[in-house]
Amino acid sequence: MEGFYLNNISKYHSLLDALDPVPKPRIPHGRPGPNMIVSARIRPLSGSEEFPSAVFPRRDQGNVIDIHDLYNHPKGQPILKSSDYQVDRLFNMNSTTKEIYEELVVDLVPYAWNGGVGTLFAYGQTGSGKTFTVSKVEEFVGETLMNGNLDGKREVYITIIDLAGNAAFDLLNEREPISLREDASGATQMVGAQENQVFSVDDMRTMVERATSFRRTAPTLKNPASSRSHAICRIRIKNTVNGSDGMLYLVDLAGSEAARDVAVHGADRMRETKQINISLSALKDCIRAKAQSDNAATLGKEKLGQKVPHIPFRQSALTRVLKHVFDPASTRECRTIVIACVNPSLADVGPTKNTLRFAELLRVSIPVKEEDTERKTAMHWTNAQLKEWIKENSGNPPILGNVVAPRESGAQHFKLSGQEIEYRCQKCPGVNRGQAQAFRAKLWHMYISP
Ligand SMILES: Nc1ncnc2c1ncn2[C@@H]1O[C@H](COP(=O)(O)OP(=O)(O)OP(=O)(O)O)[C@@H](O)[C@H]1O
Numbered sequence: 001m002e003g004f005y006l007n008n009i010s011k012y013h014s015l016l017d018a019l020d021p022v023p024k025p026r027i028p029h030g031r032p033g034p035n036m037i038v039s040a041r042i043r044p045l046s047g048s049e050e051f052p053s054a055v056f057p058r059r060d061q062g063n064v065i066d067i068h069d070l071y072n073h074p075k076g077q078p079i080l081k082s083s084d085y086q087v088d089r090l091f092n093m094n095s096t097t098k099e100i101y102e103e104l105v106v107d108l109v110p111y112a113w114n115g116g117v118g119t120l121f122a123y124g125q126t127g128s129g130k131t132f133t134v135s136k137v138e139e140f141v142g143e144t145l146m147n148g149n150l151d152g153k154r155e156v157y158i159t160i161i162d163l164a165g166n167a168a169f170d171l172l173n174e175r176e177p178i179s180l181r182e183d184a185s186g187a188t189q190m191v192g193a194q195e196n197q198v199f200s201v202d203d204m205r206t207m208v209e210r211a212t213s214f215r216r217t218a219p220t221l222k223n224p225a226s227s228r229s230h231a232i233c234r235i236r237i238k239n240t241v242n243g244s245d246g247m248l249y250l251v252d253l254a255g256s257e258a259a260r261d262v263a264v265h266g267a268d269r270m271r272e273t274k275q276i277n278i279s280l281s282a283l284k285d286c287i288r289a290k291a292q293s294d295n296a297a298t299l300g301k302e303k304l305g306q307k308v309p310h311i312p313f314r315q316s317a318l319t320r321v322l323k324h325v326f327d328p329a330s331t332r333e334c335r336t337i338v339i340a341c342v343n344p345s346l347a348d349v350g351p352t353k354n355t356l357r358f359a360e361l362l363r364v365s366i367p368v369k370e371e372d373t374e375r376k377t378a379m380h381w382t383n384a385q386l387k388e389w390i391k392e393n394s395g396n397p398p399i400l401g402n403v404v405a406p407r408e409s410g411a412q413h414f415k416l417s418g419q420e421i422e423y424r425c426q427k428c429p430g431v432n433r434g435q436a437q438a439f440r441a442k443l444w445h446m447y448i449s450p
Pocket of ligand 1 (some may be wrong): 042043044045124125126127128129130131132133228253255256341430
């Protein structure tokens with residue numbers, strides 16, 4: 001496949017140039033639930049990358065990511081196959097980890113400081129930037145915890161382990177094997193793992209670096225130092241006065257690798273890849289089931305006696321350690337942040353689509369109709385109200401030429417942010433009330449709400 005892409009790079013560029021410059025709008029299907037945010041980070045192409053980017057983020061248009069793949073049409077010329085995906089938060093090639101930390105992660109720290117359980121996962125294909133992101137986030141978390149700006153007195157302890165298949169190892173103790181056992185309360189304990197107290201930012205940095213040096217890596221086609229295990233950094237924030245301890249779990253998952261990527265390696269590597277993929281698949285099942293269960297709770301389905309999904313957290317060591325995130329019986333409040341990491345290269349477009357398809361599945365979506373009164377109002381405006389709203393909200397530069405007089409068909413034309421838009425009201429032939437409302441919602445979403 002890479003040969004096909006390589007031979008058709010100029011064709012790819014010409015197909016991209018011919019694309020409609022106004023991307024397809026995407027109607028949001030809801031807004032994120034309070035306890036789970038699903039984000040994506042697109043890393044820059046590396047200097048040595050021979051393929052162009054196939055990933056086009058639209059951060060200011062509802063966090064949509066367009067992917068343009070090249071399809072080898074059996075009966076003729078290659079054609080573009082385009083798809084788009086939407087996440088709750090999107091970070092593009094220029095975003096720094098500091099920005100990601102400040103926009104997405106920083107709130108988890110005071111949340112855990114005050115007794116909550118916060119978890120961050122980075123997942124994605126091998127070489128997509130998971131370790132790059134999580135290791136920096138760990139450093140920033142250390143700074144926030146240790147800078148003395150959080151109220152109250154706490155003690156901070158850190159444990160860092162890695163999981164390879166069902167075996168677990170202590171990365172703060174030279175990768176000594178440890179065991180995972182359930183205690184009487186059903187919580188999974190990392191038996192034998194060191195828990196070190198952290199007194200300063202430097203302490204935290206040193207421990208994270210030590211753990212990284214013991215992490216198991218091996219070269220893959222995409223990454224010469226690919227992490228072949230899942231690393232879990234657990235930070236326990238002990239409340240020495242009262243209340244329960246807060247927890248932060250920062251999880252750098254092993255990269256998913258397609259069989260073709262490991263084809264050059266031996267049977268052991270194939271087995272290892274299979275193990276990684278099995279545990280990632282178990283994790284996906286659990287996060288997905290949890291998202292559905294949260295959705296059901298939000299919509300009140302469980303009250304109506306409808307079945308809530310079973311969460312299979314016993315399927316792997318990884319999901320057992322992270323049981324608190326999924327366990328419906330848990331009484332502790334948890335917040336989870338998912339970062340889907342993406343390498344934008346055209347050669348990686350297949351795994352990228354898988355990563356983003358899964359990110360979409362994880363989103364807990366609270367229906368906009370029921371929850372977002374502002375949007376609900378937007379959907380019920382009259383045409384005169386819509387005109388007024390466009391006039392007032394089109395920002396800078398304002399709508400050019402204002403709203404053009406209605407045409408015979410009943411359609412109105414106006415320019416918003418430099419783009420000509422045709423608004424079709426319900427008087428237009430073939431447009432019913434619902435479609436007119438949906439169109440207003442689309443406008444709202446694309447141009448105003450983000
Ligand atoms: N946002 C970024 N900016 C610059 N370089 C990056 C970025 N993200 C990743 N890289 C670089 O890309 C390479 C692969 O990144 P990294 O090791 O974090 O990938 P990974 O997803 O953890 O891979 P694996 O699953 O194989 O361990 C590294 O050389 C890293 O420095």
